[in-house]
Amino acid sequence: MIQDLHTHTYYSFDSTDRIERVIEAAIAGGVGLLGITDHSYGVGCGRTDVCYDKGPAPEANYGGMLLRYHDHVLTAAEKYRNKIKVLSGLEVCTLVSRDAYALPDSADVSFFDYVIVENLDVPDRSIARGDIFSFAKRCGCPTGIAHTDLFSFLAKRGESPAKYFRRMAEENIFWEINVNFDSIHGFRTFDYVTEFFRNKQQQEIVRQSGAKLSVGFDSHIIREYKPDRVKTANKLIRDMGIRLAFDGI
Numbered sequence: 001m002i003q004d005l006h007t008h009t010y011y012s013f014d015s016t017d018r019i020e021r022v023i024e025a026a027i028a029g030g031v032g033l034l035g036i037t038d039h040s041y042g043v044g045c046g047r048t049d050v051c052y053d054k055g056p057a058p059e060a061n062y063g064g065m066l067l068r069y070h071d072h073v074l075t076a077a078e079k080y081r082n083k084i085k086v087l088s089g090l091e092v093c094t095l096v097s098r099d100a101y102a103l104p105d106s107a108d109v110s111f112f113d114y115v116i117v118e119n120l121d122v123p124d125r126s127i128a129r130g131d132i133f134s135f136a137k138r139c140g141c142p143t144g145i146a147h148t149d150l151f152s153f154l155a156k157r158g159e160s161p162a163k164y165f166r167r168m169a170e171e172n173i174f175w176e177i178n179v180n181f182d183s184i185h186g187f188r189t190f191d192y193v194t195e196f197f198r199n200k201q202q203q204e205i206v207r208q209s210g211a212k213l214s215v216g217f218d219s220h221i222i223r224e225y226k227p228d229r230v231k232t233a234n235k236l237i238r239d240m241g242i243r244l245a246f247d248g249i
Helices: 019-028 040-045 062-079 132-139 150-157 161-170 191-198 200-209 227-239
Strands: 033-039 085-092 114-117 143-145 173-178 213-216
Touching: 019 033, 019 062, 019 227, 033 040, 033 062, 033 114, 040 062, 040 085, 062 085, 114 132, 132 143, 132 173, 150 161, 150 191, 161 173, 161 200, 173 191, 191 200, 213 227
Parallel strands: 033 085, 085 114, 114 143, 143 173, 173 213
Antiparallel strands: none
């Protein structure tokens, strides 16, 4: 089954596509398992006029917005259940800055099928502080590491990749291989993905650890969606003998 576990809809500030339109594009592209993963701050803040460029408004019902979004995804998943499996996910921002709003401590995300966590590699400005293991426990659901060069991250910290990926496998934390190529990202590929697909040593470390990977196009504009990139990445990873995050679901 072809998996794409990173997509955005109009719940994110930088996307305008309906959930149903995103699902239909995935079906047309031959994807069998799709995860909707809107930005946590986009969902939680609800409207750009409430809190964008200002930070979450104190009166914003962040928790209620997360529930509404989750229910919308589940409704859409039921509508298309005979054509595709849809999971309710969330891309969790952990960065504290003027233009990015870290997930509030009070926000419950444990009811999501999974979350993908960004900003792990900027520990000095991230509420995760570079510790995905503690943050995954805080989230309380299956957790992935989004668009992060993990091998460079670990090299800077002086940590053993073999031990780190083994712990990821033990604690059900997966690593995203982001295959995006659209105008939102300047039609640039991620260097860490290119390196991983050519680096046999990195592949062997992940394979032997038992850690799982995920594939995500990180779609923000559905007319620019390229499912063939997703399909190719799925095949390459499985050919390496590495499992994908939701194999067997």
